Amino acid sequence: MNDAVVMKDRLYPALVSSEPLVLEAVAHPLRINILKALHRKPMYPIEIAKQFNMIEQKIYYHIKKLKRAGLVREVEEKQMRGGRAKLLAPSALAFGFVMECAQGGDLLETRQSFDPFVKGGLVDARLVVGSPDPHGPHRARARDGHIAAEVAGFFAGIGTLKWPFVFEDTEIRDVKDNLILLGGPVVNLWSAKYNSLFPVRFNGKSIHSAKKEHTEDWVGFVAVADHPEAPERKLMMVAGRSRAGTRAAALALKKFPDRIHKNGYIVVQGFDEDGDGIVDSVEVIE
Structure with missing residues (x-):
């Protein structure tokens, strides 16, 4: 769900979920670095691959994990090198996990x-x-x-x-x-x-x-x-x-x-x- 969190007296739009996919998505250091890079500026997968000096296929694998967890979103789509490329950005500035059995407030x-x-x-x-x-x-x-x-x-x-x-x-x-x-x-x-x-x-x-x-x-x-x-x-x-x-x-x-x-x-x-x-x-x- 979309919400907000406060850290060091600053308010950040947040995505908080009870889905294990969120934990899985942020458990890999490369995915954390991809999110940080996309926060600095939205990028296409090919640009992400160049920045991290990796092949596109591997980057697509990690992006797929982030998208399944809802941590990245598509902000634009355009034709590139014979295919459709999607510009990506983080879906929030903070991400959190809540245990499904937890009793929240009102x-x-x-x-x-x-x-x-x-x-x-x-x-x-x-x-x-x-x-x-x-x-x-x-x-x-x-x-x-x-x-x-x-x-x-x-x-x-x-x-x-x-x-x-x-x-x-x-x-x-x-x-x-x-x-x-x-x-x-x-x-x-x-x-x-x-x-x-x-x-x-x-x-x-x-x-x-x-x-x-x-x-x-x-x-x-x-x-x-x-x-x-x-x-x-x-x-x-x-x-x-x-x-x-x-x-x-x-x-x-x-x-x-x-x-x-x-x-x-x-x-x-x-x-x-x-x-x-x-x-x-x-x-x-x-």
């Missing part, structure tokens, strides 16, 4: 809960944060950039991020994408624009739902709404009455994706259980 269910923000293993959205500079009618400075890193880290864990993924609210103009809005309408211009569309929203300094007005600082929410300018897209707001509330909302993303998917929103109360002043636990209140 990643697929989590991805499905965040459709259409995550599709086919790709995070198809922009994360929009408030600018740290004075801006907007309130001349507010956003101070939740560290929470944006946590939200981005969460989505990187369930899909491959586009680059760039995080935008300041003053940087974007074309908004016909799935948008994840971090922070409320005072600090985020796009949260202000779309606030009224959400099932849970800001009403002045309080958080308003059909059930209650929440005025506690450590309350946060995640809510999803239709995108008014792009019918197939969605909006998500992750926000709270304070930075602690926004952090509680970010934690709710990870802990309760099924509730968000089912109800279209969740309201949580944040708690600091270890007494260090940082939200580390949340309780669902709506």
Whole structure:
């Protein structure tokens, strides 16, 4: 299956499989070197043979092994020396093997809960944060950039991020994408624009739902709404009455994706259980 892996703080498109063919294909050092060479630039088999100073027949044998395991793909075909030659490239930048009997986590269910923000293993959205500079009618400075890193880290864990993924609210103009809005309408211009569309929203300094007005600082929410300018897209707001509330909302993303998917929103109360002043636990209140 296609996925991604993180190594040394870098994200790589990956092919992970439970097929023994994958292990067999990468067990030969020449095949590893062929994959490395194809990563540097796609090549035809005859070019690979010349680079490794080997006869084509032997190279074709190893390419066949790599193709059967799904580790190389054909990107182009053309007529060469009376036959059809196929330009080859790696199918991913990383390869992995998972034992067939292994019990994995609920990643697929989590991805499905965040459709259409995550599709086919790709995070198809922009994360929009408030600018740290004075801006907007309130001349507010956003101070939740560290929470944006946590939200981005969460989505990187369930899909491959586009680059760039995080935008300041003053940087974007074309908004016909799935948008994840971090922070409320005072600090985020796009949260202000779309606030009224959400099932849970800001009403002045309080958080308003059909059930209650929440005025506690450590309350946060995640809510999803239709995108008014792009019918197939969605909006998500992750926000709270304070930075602690926004952090509680970010934690709710990870802990309760099924509730968000089912109800279209969740309201949580944040708690600091270890007494260090940082939200580390949340309780669902709506």
